[in-house]
Amino acid sequence: xxxxxxxxxxxxxxxxxxxxxxxxxxxxxxxxxxxxxxxxxxxxxxxxxxxxxxxxxxxxxxxxxxxxxxxxxxxxxxxxxxxxxxxxxxxxxxxxxxxxxxxxxxxxxxxxxxxxxxxxxxxxxxxxxxxxxxxxxxxxxxxxxxxxxxxxxxxxxxxxxxxxxxxxxxxxxxxxxxxxxxxxxxxxxxxxxxxxxxxxxxxxxxxxxxxxxxxxxxxxxxxxxxxxxxxxxxxxxxxxxxxxxxxxxxxxxxxxxxxxxxxxxxxxxxxxxxxxxxxxxxxxxxxxx
Amino acid sequence: xxxxxxxxxxxxxxxxxxxxxxxxxxxxxxxxxxxxxxxxxxxxxxxxxxxxxxxxxxxxxxxxxxxxxxxxxxxxxxxxxxxxxxxxxxxxxxxxxxxxxxxxxxxxxxxxxxxxxxxxxxxxxxxxxxxxxxxxxxxxxxxxxxxxxxxxxxxxxxxxxxxxxxxxxxxxxxxxxxxxxxxxxxxxxxxxxxxxxxxxxxxxxxxxxxxxxxxxxxxxxxxxxxxxxxxxxxxxxxxxxxxxxxxxxxxxxxx
Numbered sequence: 001x002x003x004x005x006x007x008x009x010x011x012x013x014x015x016x017x018x019x020x021x022x023x024x025x026x027x028x029x030x031x032x033x034x035x036x037x038x039x040x041x042x043x044x045x046x047x048x049x050x051x052x053x054x055x056x057x058x059x060x061x062x063x064x065x066x067x068x069x070x071x072x073x074x075x076x077x078x079x080x081x082x083x084x085x086x087x088x089x090x091x092x093x094x095x096x097x098x099x100x101x102x103x104x105x106x107x108x109x110x111x112x113x114x115x116x117x118x119x120x121x122x123x124x125x126x127x128x129x130x131x132x133x134x135x136x137x138x139x140x141x142x143x144x145x146x147x148x149x150x151x152x153x154x155x156x157x158x159x160x161x162x163x164x165x166x167x168x169x170x171x172x173x174x175x176x177x178x179x180x181x182x183x184x185x186x187x188x189x190x191x192x193x194x195x196x197x198x199x200x201x202x203x204x205x206x207x208x209x210x211x212x213x214x215x216x217x218x219x220x221x222x223x224x225x226x227x228x229x230x231x232x233x234x235x236x237x238x239x240x241x242x243x244x245x246x247x248x249x250x251x252x253x254x255x256x257x258x259x260x261x262x263x264x265x266x267x268x269x270x271x272x273x274x275x276x277x278x279x280x281x282x283x284x285x286x287x288x289x
Numbered sequence: 290x291x292x293x294x295x296x297x298x299x300x301x302x303x304x305x306x307x308x309x310x311x312x313x314x315x316x317x318x319x320x321x322x323x324x325x326x327x328x329x330x331x332x333x334x335x336x337x338x339x340x341x342x343x344x345x346x347x348x349x350x351x352x353x354x355x356x357x358x359x360x361x362x363x364x365x366x367x368x369x370x371x372x373x374x375x376x377x378x379x380x381x382x383x384x385x386x387x388x389x390x391x392x393x394x395x396x397x398x399x400x401x402x403x404x405x406x407x408x409x410x411x412x413x414x415x416x417x418x419x420x421x422x423x424x425x426x427x428x429x430x431x432x433x434x435x436x437x438x439x440x441x442x443x444x445x446x447x448x449x450x451x452x453x454x455x456x457x458x459x460x461x462x463x464x465x466x467x468x469x470x471x472x473x474x475x476x477x478x479x480x481x482x483x484x485x486x487x488x489x490x491x492x493x494x495x496x497x498x499x500x501x502x503x504x505x506x507x508x509x510x511x512x513x514x515x516x517x518x519x520x521x522x523x524x525x526x527x528x529x530x531x532x533x534x535x536x537x538x539x540x541x542x543x544x
């Protein structure tokens with residue numbers, strides 16, 4: 001079934017090297033562990049880090065789900081899912097509940113993950129301080145000494161300038177009360193899901209050659225001020241297709257007269273709700289098809 | 290008990306003796322000026338005393354508020370870092386070295402508070418505005434970027450940023466260098482008032498005898514890496530004993 005390739009594309013030595021990095025990352029929650037990132041048959045920025053982590057943890061009896069911005073049917077998600085179906089011969093699914101490994105770009109599924117699942121994030125920039133401090137030597141020292149005043153200066157500047165913390169995605173978190181960590185460019189809406197998540201969370205940055213992890217049930221706190229607490233930002237309307245009010249919504253422009261539609265970014269969640277009979281205000285036409 | 294005590298400090302840069310068996314005592318609340326010409330080792334001494342540079346030989350002891358003495362150069366890096374952002378302050382000659390030029394004045398002043406664990410925006414901002422007022426910067430400039438500030442204002446902003454955590458000891462490297470005379474006079478007046486009111490001890494490096502006379506209680510004169518004369522400021526300046534000090538004092542232009 002996987003003719004012409006080693007199981008899951010990468011050779012066994014590489015997978016062992018990545019697993020060693022993963023073990024270290026799990027042992028030090030939120031700490032960035034360097035690893036020897038390999039060339040993959042897709043460009044940097046398309047998920048080379050996530051794909052290497054997934055390749056290293058995948059077994060014969062795993063079921064893989066891949067999402068891109070919450071959707072199972074976008075180019076990136078489809079091609080990565082097909083890649084592993086071809087090179088590892090594993091079962092694939094679009095249903096969150098059926099998957100054992102979920103590789104994701106920019107979202108966490110709406111459905112609460114279980115302790116027998118692993119979520120793998122694709123990370124473009126693992127260093128949360130990179131916009132504030134250009135020297136990697138200095139940011140490593142800051143992580144080493146837990147010297148994170150600078151990150152709060154950024155939050156202070158936001159409140160002073162805009163009256164609120166204006167970070168809407170890649171919202172910095174403090175893991176296990178120790179390491180400052182970039183949650184990858186997921187919306188701030190998803191940040192609370194990371195806190196004490198039953199599933200193991202792994203992060204792979206291919207171009208930057210870093211792996212980090214959050215073990216199950218670990219405290220993950222979004223940075224904020226006492227008088228300007230963290231708040232998740234979402235569209236003010238329910239999903240147009242399934243009527244959900246508790247899921248993260250994408251805005252879709254429907255015509256050039258200002259028409260727009262808010263739909264669940266998590267396509268599996270939306271489809272499941274519609275199958276169960278929930279219909280939003282724009283959902284009738286589709287339900288009739 | 291001394292706040293800072295150094296014995297036998299030596300440091301060579303290849304053939305140059307930057308420090309040669311230097312001893313320093315600094316008492317709580319005291320301002321010590323280190324004067325001397327360019328290249329006499331003043332700034333090197335400041336860097337060694339503040340733990341930013343390791344000496345070849347000799348020891349620097351710092352007495353913490355509990356009366357415990359610490360060898361500054363044997364301290365673990367996190368402890369020294371904590372000291373630098375709470376109990377100690379460092380005022381550079383060029384404020385741009387210390388300030389974050391793309392962060393507002395308020396953010397600059399608040400950084401040390403946040404690094405120390407302050408997490409209430411309202412309190413941080415109130416404290417920042419209070420300190421801007423103390424260093425005579427208008428409170429409505431709190432959200433302006435430092436690059437819109439004049440040289441004298443930048444230096445005052447740096448002082449506010451340093452003093453906001455109420456340090457016990459401040460190291461100053463030519464704090465009035467590069468400023469014109471009238472701005473210098475105002476800044477000196479400000480530093481003198483703040484240091485006296487808050488009871489801060491300071492080590493002040495300057496080549497300007499007038500600055501030393503105005504701010505310092507005690508003076509140490511350096512020449513080629515050695516402290517050649519030390520004593521009360523007026524005593525040293527009015528009745529210099531060492532030939533080099535006599536030369537230094539007599540070469541000041543009388544306006």
